[in-house]
Amino acid sequence: EFFEPHLGIHLEVATSPIFDDKGEVVASVHIARDITERKRMEERLIVTDRLASIGELASGIAHEMNNPLTGVIGFAQLLLAKDIPDDVKEDVKIIYSEAQRTAQVVRNLLTFARKHEPVKQLVNINSIIEKVLELRAYEQRVSNIQINTHFATDLPEIMADYFQLQQVFLNIVINAEYFMIEAHQRGTLTITTERAGDIIRASFADDGPGISEGSLGHLFDPFFTTKEVGKGTGLGLSICHGIINKQGGRIY
Template identity: 65%
Template structure:
């Protein structure tokens, strides 16, 4: 019967269309791969995740698109599923698209029970990874803070004695050579005391005394504090401060400390690179946050070091030029304000540091 056949064809067409609509409406990136790793079908989320078009993907190897390489990735869940006949999963960081992925694969069986391929589900877990790293770092900071506090107190007293007695000896009738040596002892002990002061500051847990403040006011105050040093080192300052930003709940002095640290680091980088530089500070509103950016045209930071610059005691400065605690303290302060701090840079192209702070409790 022709009518019945047409009804069946229409039902099949409608079912296929519904399947396609459902396939494309899923927010996770889904793909179907053959045994030899060739992509047979992908949904729109897959194409969007890997910044391409579906027509350009089909029949390419899954590892080319998903991992940006020319052979199966180590720990490939697709190959594991082909081997075991069971679902498999693995996490990967994909530098060619800049995201962390959670990949799961499930087998596809034919009518004889043989595996013909797999279904991939790729999920962007970048934010989850970031939160996990923050939790791990918080634990590390707590442990280091306790150790630092104990060590700092033990060292502070003898160093105070070294400074005091070296100054007393310098006041006595001693030769110039000895006086010079005593001066070195005193200045080095003072430098050690400054390191200890930063250790104590790093270890100290203090709840921010938050009040409604204008972030532009903090920026302007910090720039006034640094104006003399910037002129002395031929640093041009440019500002792009968004008008009418909402007031946000911050500890004014702690946020001043954060910006001072970032700006001083930027100044030192520019002076070392070019003996001059241009410092650009901008503020803007982004959704429910206020963002401060500090950009320099100094030495820049390698990709390897970008992941370490907020770690306690990590520094790229020459010996005696930094403790490696400044940015750790900055991150702790910003985190206590429920914000984020991060950097973008390439060697030789300067760096930009971003501080994002929530607008909770802000006045419009």
């Protein structure tokens, strides 16, 4: 196997000798096969496995952080209940507020690192998207991503798995962020929810480069990605498609 830099492909070459009547090699046959797609799939599988390991690591870190944070929050509450100078109390309030914010980050991390068996319950689409935006708030802020939301206020609750829908929306948002940043180092993501008859629709529109016509038919194919190798597994939208179908919805 070797990489052909001029063609930009990986080749697998098999060589077989040709013998004459005396058993001597007089020629050889070389067969080259393009294995680029196989190599890409192998690399993406490695990335997928690595991501699973990162999830386990993140879960462990979150658990380790949770215990001291509980102590910080608890002692901050005790101090606030005491008769202490006002300037000190203001400082303790900041400690308490920031510890609470950090604890929320830890809870969010645990939510996505933990495996959940699908459980359908009454959920509100707007609330799920708001939670996803909360998770991505820091990254969006430092990456100059502006979020515009237009949420319908009359949406009924639906029977669905909360965490699986959260995974779907998170994947869509992260994809939008990635391509907007790649295109022009900033961007605007507009999210709209609406009720159309007996259907609830959530729409995501960004000002990134868009999807080429040739890629549209492959968006939900496993391992299909337009990202560089190592920056995308090509599994995200495929998994999202499966989740939405199982929930009785459509993604397009």
